[in-house]
Amino acid sequence: MIKAPGFETLTTHVFRNGDEYLESDAVFGVRESLIADWVEQPDNETLLNFDFVLNEGKA
Numbered sequence: 001m002i003k004a005p006g007f008e009t010l011t012t013h014v015f016r017n018g019d020e021y022l023e024s025d026a027v028f029g030v031r032e033s034l035i036a037d038w039v040e041q042p043d044n045e046t047l048l049n050f051d052f053v054l055n056e057g058k059a
Contacts, residue, residue, distance in 0.1 A: 007054035014050050 002010045015022060015035045022030050039047045 002052055002054065004054055006057050008057055010052060010054055012052075014048060 002012075013029065013034065015030055017035050017037045022035065036048060036050050041047055
């Protein structure tokens with residue numbers, strides 16, 4: 001969930017590219033635009049670069 005003043009709240013999910021379950025998603029939420037590479041780092045962290053675009057809030 002992403003919130004920012006003046007924008008609509010965005011609730012979404014970014015899927016891991018190559019995940020074995022992408023094709024069997026039970027709620028049909030997987031979209032090509034929501035699939036990204038998750039890169040394992042030397043410190044055992046995972047890095048995800050993804051641009052989220054928020055809609056301006058309604059007045």
